[in-house]
Amino acid sequence: MATKLEELGGVGVRLHRREDDRFVRGKGQYLDDIKLPGMLHMEILRSPYAHARIRSVDTSRAKALPGVVAVLTGQDLAAHNLAWMPTLSGDTQAVLATDKVRFQGQEVAAVVAESPYVAKDAVQLIEVDYEPLPVVVDPRKALEPGAPLVRDDKPGQTTNHIYHWEAGDREATERAFREADRVVTLETHYPRCHPAPLECCGCIADVNPATGKATVYMTTQAPHAVRTVFALVTGYPEHQIRIVSPDIGGGFGNKVPVYPGYVVATAASLLLGRPVKWVEDRTGNLTSTGYARDFHMKGELALKGDRIVGLRVRVLGDHGAFYADAQPTKFKIGLFHIVSGSYDIPAAFCEADGAYTNKAPGGVAYRCSFRVTEASFLIERLVQTAAYELGVDPAEFRRRNFIRRDQFPYRSAFGWVYDSGDYHRALDLALEKLGYARWRREQEEARRQGRLLGIGIASFTEIVGAGPSHTFDILGLKMFDSAELRVHPTGKAVLKLGTRTQGQGHETTYAQIVATELGIPARDVEVQEGDTDHTPYGLGTYASRSTPTSGAAAAVVARRLREKARKIAAHLLEVSEDDLEWETGRFYVRGSPDRFKTIQDVALAAYTNFPQGLEPGLEDVCYYDPPNLTFPFGTYAVVVEVDRGTGQWRPLQVVAVDDCGVRINPMIVEGQIMGGLCEGYGIAAMQLITFDEQGNCIGSNFLDYLLPTAWETPRFELYETVTPSPHHPLGAKGVGESATVGSPAAYVNAVIDALAHAGVRNIDMPLTPDRVRAALESVGLAE
Amino acid sequence: MEHRITVTVNGVPYTAEVEPRLLLVHFLRETLNLTGTHIGCDTTSCGACAVLLDGLPIKSCTFLAVQADGHSVTTVEGLARDGHLHPIQQGFKEEHGLQCGFCTPGMMLVAKALLEENPDPTEEQIRWAISGNLCRCTGYQNIVKAIQWAARRLREPAPAGR
Ligand code: FES
Ligand code: FES
Numbered sequence: 055m056a057t058k059l060e061e062l063g064g065v066g067v068r069l070h071r072r073e074d075d076r077f078v079r080g081k082g083q084y085l086d087d088i089k090l091p092g093m094l095h096m097e098i099l100r101s102p103y104a105h106a107r108i109r110s111v112d113t114s115r116a117k118a119l120p121g122v123v124a125v126l127t128g129q130d131l132a133a134h135n136l137a138w139m140p141t142l143s144g145d146t147q148a149v150l151a152t153d154k155v156r157f158q159g160q161e162v163a164a165v166v167a168e169s170p171y172v173a174k175d176a177v178q179l180i181e182v183d184y185e186p187l188p189v190v191v192d193p194r195k196a197l198e199p200g201a202p203l204v205r206d207d208k209p210g211q212t213t214n215h216i217y218h219w220e221a222g223d224r225e226a227t228e229r230a231f232r233e234a235d236r237v238v239t240l241e242t243h244y245p246r247c248h249p250a251p252l253e254c255c256g257c258i259a260d261v262n263p264a265t266g267k268a269t270v271y272m273t274t275q276a277p278h279a280v281r282t283v284f285a286l287v288t289g290y291p292e293h294q295i296r297i298v299s300p301d302i303g304g305g306f307g308n309k310v311p312v313y314p315g316y317v318v319a320t321a322a323s324l325l326l327g328r329p330v331k332w333v334e335d336r337t338g339n340l341t342s343t344g345y346a347r348d349f350h351m352k353g354e355l356a357l358k359g360d361r362i363v364g365l366r367v368r369v370l371g372d373h374g375a376f377y378a379d380a381q382p383t384k385f386k387i388g389l390f391h392i393v394s395g396s397y398d399i400p401a402a403f404c405e406a407d408g409a410y411t412n413k414a415p416g417g418v419a420y421r422c423s424f425r426v427t428e429a430s431f432l433i434e435r436l437v438q439t440a441a442y443e444l445g446v447d448p449a450e451f452r453r454r455n456f457i458r459r460d461q462f463p464y465r466s467a468f469g470w471v472y473d474s475g476d477y478h479r480a481l482d483l484a485l486e487k488l489g490y491a492r493w494r495r496e497q498e499e500a501r502r503q504g505r506l507l508g509i510g511i512a513s514f515t516e517i518v519g520a521g522p523s524h525t526f527d528i529l530g531l532k533m534f535d536s537a538e539l540r541v542h543p544t545g546k547a548v549l550k551l552g553t554r555t556q557g558q559g560h561e562t563t564y565a566q567i568v569a570t571e572l573g574i575p576a577r578d579v580e581v582q583e584g585d586t587d588h589t590p591y592g593l594g595t596y597a598s599r600s601t602p603t604s605g606a607a608a609a610v611v612a613r614r615l616r617e618k619a620r621k622i623a624a625h626l627l628e629v630s631e632d633d634l635e636w637e638t639g640r641f642y643v644r645g646s647p648d649r650f651k652t653i654q655d656v657a658l659a660a661y662t663n664f665p666q667g668l669e670p671g672l673e674d675v676c677y678y679d680p681p682n683l684t685f686p687f688g689t690y691a692v693v694v695e696v697d698r699g700t701g702q703w704r705p706l707q708v709v710a711v712d713d714c715g716v717r718i719n720p721m722i723v724e725g726q727i728m729g730g731l732c733e734g735y736g737i738a739a740m741q742l743i744t745f746d747e748q749g750n751c752i753g754s755n756f757l758d759y760l761l762p763t764a765w766e767t768p769r770f771e772l773y774e775t776v777t778p779s780p781h782h783p784l785g786a787k788g789v790g791e792s793a794t795v796g797s798p799a800a801y802v803n804a805v806i807d808a809l810a811h812a813g814v815r816n817i818d819m820p821l822t823p824d825r826v827r828a829a830l831e832s833v834g835l836a837e
Numbered sequence: 838m839e840h841r842i843t844v845t846v847n848g849v850p851y852t853a854e855v856e857p858r859l860l861l862v863h864f865l866r867e868t869l870n871l872t873g874t875h876i877g878c879d880t881t882s883c884g885a886c887a888v889l890l891d892g893l894p895i896k897s898c899t900f901l902a903v904q905a906d907g908h909s910v911t912t913v914e915g916l917a918r919d920g921h922l923h924p925i926q927q928g929f930k931e932e933h934g935l936q937c938g939f940c941t942p943g944m945m946l947v948a949k950a951l952l953e954e955n956p957d958p959t960e961e962q963i964r965w966a967i968s969g970n971l972c973r974c975t976g977y978q979n980i981v982k983a984i985q986w987a988a989r990r991l992r993e994p995a996p997a998g999r
Contacts, residue, residue, distance in 0.1 A: 070930055077938030078926040080873015080913030084939065087872035170863075171856070252877045252885055252939040252973045303875070303939030304973045336878040557937030557974045725933045725979060732976030756882035756971070764977040765968035 058638050062569040063576030065784060068721040071562045072577070073555075082301040085256045085273050086333050093258065094123055096319050096332040097173035099163040099180050100342065101155035104191070104412040104749020105202060106184035108154055108162070115179040116165055121172035124326060125180065126164045126318060128152035136321055139287055141378035142311055142528060143386075145216075146208070147415060148376070149314040154187065156204055156375035157414050158751050159341030161314040166322045166330055189749040190214070193350065193372040193409035204375055204410040216377050216408035219386035222468050227356075227403035230364025234356035238440040243818045244428045246348035246372070246413070247741040248340050248753070249420040250761060251556070253303020255343055256333035257316045259323035269296045270320055275305045275554055276594025279531055281586045283312055284320070286529075299584035305556035306733075307418040308344050310380045310596050341754045344380070345413075345743055346420030348372040349428045353393075353436045356401075360446055362455050365399050365467070367432065369406035371417070377408060379417030380596070381424045382526045382533065388424025391468040392517040395433035396477045396687060397455045402467035412749045421733055421794035423518045423597035434512040434799035435806075435816070442810050447494075448803070449485055452513050453478060463780075470517060472685045473787075474777045476713070481513050484689035484711040487773055493693050493707075501811070506696040506835065507706075510804025511689060514796030518788040519602025519684040528593065532679070535592035535603035539568065539611045540673035543661040545654030546578045552592010553604040554584045558790055559722040560600065564608050566718055567784065571612035572619075573639025573653045590675050598686070598788035601718065602779075607678035609783040614674045619656040622672075625665035626651050684779045684787035688712040690731070690800035696808040698837035701827030703805050705735070705768035710797070713775045715787035723789050724772050730793025731770050736762040737794070738801035742820045809835060842906035846871065847915030855902045861895075862886045864902035865912060873913035873942045877971065884970030887943035888912050894947045896969075913942035916949070924990040925949055925983070934983030936974035943970050948984045956992055960985070 063069045076082050113125040128150035131137040138146045151162050163180050167173035188202040195201055196214040205211045231237060257272040268290060274280050277297040285292035302309060319332040334343070349369055356364030371387060373379065381388040387406045394402050419425070441451035456477040457464050464472040485491075490509065497507040523532035536552040549564055565579035583589055592604060616636065623641035624631040627649055634641040642650035651659075660672040693707040710727055717723045740760040743753035753759035778785025798819065805821050806814060812833035817825050830836035839854040846869060853868055865871045865888070876898055877885035886898040889911035897910075916923040925945045928934065935941040944967060951958060951966040958966070963984050964977070972980060 071933065073938070074930040074935060077935055077941055078913075078922065078929050078945070079917060080871070080942050082873075082938050084872075084875070086866075086876070089870075171858070250973060252883060252937070252971060253875070254877070302937060303877075304937040306973070336880070336883075557935075559936070721933050725936060725975060728976035728978050729936065729974045730976070733973070755880045756878045757880045761971055761973070763968040763971060764964040764980065767964075767977050770976065770978055 059570065062573060062638065063566055064570035065566055065716065065718050067566065067719065069562055069566060069576060069719055071559050072565065073559065073561045084253055084301045084303050085258065085271055088258055088271055088300060090258060090260055090329040093329040093331055094166050094168065094326065095170040095173045096164050096166045096322060096330050097177045098161050098315055098338065099177045100338065101151065101158060101160040101162050103155055103184050103186055104158045105187040105189045106155050107187060108151055109183040109185055111163060112181040113163065116176040119172065119176045119179060121168040122165060122176045123168065124166045124322060126150065126322060131321060134321065136317060139312065139317055141376055141415065142380045143377045145377035147378055149317045153207060157412050158749050159338065159414060161342065164318045166326065189412045189747065191411050191413060191745040191747065191749050193370050193411055196409045196411050204412060214410040216373060216410060217386045218407050220405045221391035222403035223401060224403045226401040227364050227366055230401040231356045231366060234358060234363060236357040236443065238355045238357060238436065238443050239352065240436050240439045240816060241352045242435060242816055244347040244349045244351065244431055245819050246345050246743045247420065247737055248345050248743050248759065249306035249308035249418065250340065250759065251304030251306055251308050254334045254336060254339040255309060255313055255315065257319050258329055258331045259320040260329040261323040263327035267294050267296065268320065269298065270316065271298045271300055272316060273302055273309050274299045275309045275556060275596050277554060277584055277586050278552055278591045279528060279593055280312055282531060283529065297586045299554045302554065302556035306421045307346060307380065307596055309556065310418055311344050311378060313343055336756060337754050340743065340759055341751050342414050344416035344418035346416065346418050347428055351428065351432050353432045355436055355440050357440060360444055360451060360454050362397055362399050363401065365394055365402040367393055367404040371406060371408040372411055372413065373408050373417055374411055374413040374415040376415035378415035380419060382520060382528060383530065384525060388419065389517050390425040390429045392426050392470060393429035393433055394466050394468060395430060396457060396513050396515045398457045398461065399467055413745060419597055421730060421791045423516060423520065423791060426517050427795045430514045430795050431799045434514065435802065438803045438806065439815055442815065449481065449490065449511055452481060452511065471682060472515065473682055473779050473781060475515065475685060475687050476775060476777050477513055477687060480687060480711045480713055480775050481689045483773055483775060484691045484709050487771060488691040488707060488709045506698060506808040508694050508696065508804040508806065508808025510692045510800045510802065510807055512796050512800035512803060513689045515685055515687045516792055516795055517683050517685055518598035519680055520597050520599055521683055522681060523679045531593060533593045534677050534679040535607055536590035536675065536677045537604055537607035537611045538590045538675040539615055541615065541657045543658050545574060545657040547574050548580045548582060549608060550582045550589040551604045551608065552590050553595040553600040555595060558595065558600065558726065559719065563718045563722060564605065567605060567608045568612050571609055572616055598790045601786045601788045602684045602782060603678055603680055605786060606680060606783050607676040610678055611674050611676035614676065615672055618672060619653060621668055622656045622659050622664055623651040626655065626659055681781045684715065684782060686714040686787040686789060686792050688792060688796060690797050692800045692804040694804040694808060696805060696826060698830055698835055701823035701830060703821065703826060705801065708768045709771045710793065711773045711775060712789065712792055713777050714789035714792060715777060715779045715782065716785035718784065718786055726790050727772055727793045728770050730791060731797050732762055732767050733794045734797030735767060735801055738798045738819055738821055740820050740822065809833065840903050842903055844905045845909040847911060857901065857903055859902045860898055861900040861902050861905050862897040865897060871912050871914050875939055875942060877939065884943040884947065885940055887946050887970060889946050889950055892950065892953065894950045911946065913945060916945060925987040927990065928983040928986035932979050932982040932986050934975065934980045940970060940972040944972065944980055948987065952988055952991055957988060
């Protein structure tokens with residue numbers, strides 16, 4: 055017999071998704087599916103050069119094309135003080151270029167026309183006279199004296215250096231290194247890659263000339279923050295701005311920033327008094343919108359015996375032409391200083407510098423909580439390197455250095471307080487399920503036969519759920535989130551939140567939280583997000599923050615309603631509140647369980663028969679300011695075979711043990727993990743945005759920027775441990791990104807492990823066949 | 838110069854005057870307002886736009902509307918019958934074969950063509966069949982399971998009443 059929670063679709067139930075019904079029928083409403091009466095279409099002209107001065111822009115031929123309504127240039131925007139906009143890291147970014155272009159693909163002009171085809175035709179007719187300038191694409195060269203200056207628009211900016219940033223204790227760390235009996239070093243590049251959600255970015259700006267109301271439908275993960283930013287940047291009154299984020303075809307961090315196209319389309323609608331739709335094409339998406347990573351990293355471990363006693367990290371961040379990282383204000387490289395990972399390291403220090411180059415801006419958290427991905431990758435690669443140098447098995451080396459279960463809550467050398475964890479258990483489970491000992495024997499055997507097998511492990515710790523207001527804000531907006539719950543007279547409910555799903559299944563999981571807390575079946579709870587006129591304020595969905603923030607808010611608001619419901623139930627049953635017991639879905643009189651009122655009875659009474667003096671209705675809102683971050687963790691273990699001839703490698707087995715605390719919907723959690731394991735594989739194996747010396751983007755379309763298909767994507771074996779978060783109301787931690795964060799190191803460690811006996815310690819991602827082949831050749835293993 | 842074409846979409850014949858350069862995907866989405874067919878790339882790489890032309894999958898972003906003149910096209914909107922989901926649609930729901938849903942219409946149509954040709958495909962055959970369709974969310978494993986679910990259901994229809 056189904057339990058009460060199963061009947062209700064509560065927390066822990068593998069409930070099928072509510073949102074699927076429209077998506078499988080092709081009835082989702084994504085941005086490009088929306089059509090408004092009188093809508094115009096906008097197309098953007100992009101720069102073919104990575105660095106060039108704009109001598110002139112001639113739009114006359116474009117304007118003359120029938121069907122063209124307007125052509126906008128940077129000068130036109132400058133007249134309205136809109137040619138530049140702020141970035142999420144406090145820098146400025148050109149909306150449409152005025153003085154010069156700084157990366158290939160940069161927005162130069164825009165055409166607004168009656169049809170998208172005409173808009174595309176007209177863009178070809180705009181004539182721009184460029185004077186090409188020397189280009190710098192390598193951040194190391196960008197910091198050399200005499201390098202071409204990217205940001206000559208910024209007063210006082212005489213070099214390409216953006217920031218220097220430090221975290222941890224330099225002195226204690228230097229001491230640890232002096233006293234170490236061995237230092238292990240790894241230098242590696244986490245390459246520039248792009249989240250590439252299947253749906254590109256776009257918007258429809260609809261400024262009503264009669265009312266002045268500006269409604270902007272937008273592919274955004276953070277509609278409320280966008281509204282405020284729009285208001286602050288333009289001076290447009292915030293109550294006159296409505297941002298609607300419709301169904302989103304994947305985001306992965308790519309849909310957090312405000313892009314020039316949004317601003318231009320809104321300006322165009324304001325000027326023309328008609329709705330303007332802009333949908334970028336894939337090349338526009340890959341060449342101009344938020345890339346991720348691009349960190350050159352050097353990590354060092356100080357060892358005493360087989361214990362890690364110190365960690366020192368240097369980072370050089372390549373930020374492209376505008377420093378636009380989407381990250382909390384307080385930090386220059388996000389949460390990178392989680393880089394001590396799962397290990398008990400007494401002293402740690404990290405320093406970073408950022409450089410401008412002639413590349414697209416971005417630095418978005420690609421399925422990642424603000425640079426935790428780069429950090430996790432570095433420490434997991436370093437730990438494996440150290441194990442090789444010591445001649446200790448990499449799994450055993452991890453075990454000896456893990457933070458132990460009894461050390462939680464654990465304060466890291468960088469000051470983070472890890473909420474809970476059991477790293478040994480996750481590792482042991484992963485190794486058992488993989489058959490680690492057996493694979494090690496097979497690896498030996500294969501080597502004797504001249505075949506190369508490798509086993510890679512990554513025991514990651516994430517840091518998600520940003521975040522507590524004392525530390526976390528974006529452009530000053532504190533990173534709380536919200537839930538508003540209203541129970542209707544008939545016991546059905548609507549739950550509105552400040553987050554925005556892009557495929558994570560919020561319409562289902564949030565309803566499950568209400569079902570558990572209030573006993574209203576999940577199917578009776580409608581979840582709404584994404585419309586700033588109709589949902590409470592929140593910072594949006596990214597950095598695995600929805601469950602830790604809005605999920606917590608949903609639980610808290612439901613509990614508040616339960617307390618109000620108790621008053622009404624006491625009134626209905628004519629007993630005192632203290633005489634009532636709650637069991638999911640009903641209050642009953644202690645000692646006589648037959649005398650009860652269901653939550654539905656109470657809901658009706660909240661509108662029809664409430665106690666005098668009590669406010670009618672059954673609704674409330676909660677703004678949840680999390681007391682701490684949450685720290686999901688796990689171990690991924692991968693076996694690969696490397697082809698000595700071609701340099702190709704193939705995963706033979708992928709085992710994932712994830713601990714994200716309490717799972718609200720295990721089916722959805724597993725879906726998130728598998729998606730992340732696939733993206734992690736893509737990043738490790740093939741996804742690369744790179745540039746030639748002239749700054750031409752290689753990886754500007756899906757023929758060059760390779761993404762894993764079903765054919766090469768490995769099969770995944772998933773397991774779990776559950777270590778609840780002690781401070782989250784449900785004990786949940788967030789899971790959307792664990793696998794993208796943790797798995798690249800597992801894949802790379804596996805490939806390196808196949809070559810390690812010959813002395814190979816590093817190959818930079820992506821591990822394309824040519825790079826692996828070169829490594830094989832370098833140690834005489836190539837065939 | 839506009840061309841007069843007649844295309845049967847989901848069993849209904851439509852006649853329209855179209856520009857010769859109009860892509861089939863735009864004909865479906867803009868002219869017929871069938872927005873379940875999506876666009877994810879410019880290079881025929883992603884399969885978000887996949888539809889069936891006379892029962893076989895094509896990428897409608899690389900096919901002119903005029904080429905479809907006289908042919909029959911099936912889109913995602915044509916999968917359900919009399920309000921009942923097609924087993925492939927059910928399978929995607931049952932096995933959590935979709936997250937953001939953007940790739941789903943193309944995936945399901947390619948799967949439909951596969952199962953019509955091969956009612957009992959192996960996992961390898963399924964993976965090969967959908968390898969022209971990108972999914973950025975699911976990691977494919979549940980898509981494979983969804984298609985297997987549908988294959989079983991199509992081979993052994995559910996007992997009446999379900
Ligand atoms: S839209 Fe990508 S293949 Fe057609
Ligand atoms: S479900 Fe999002 S692309 Fe497949």
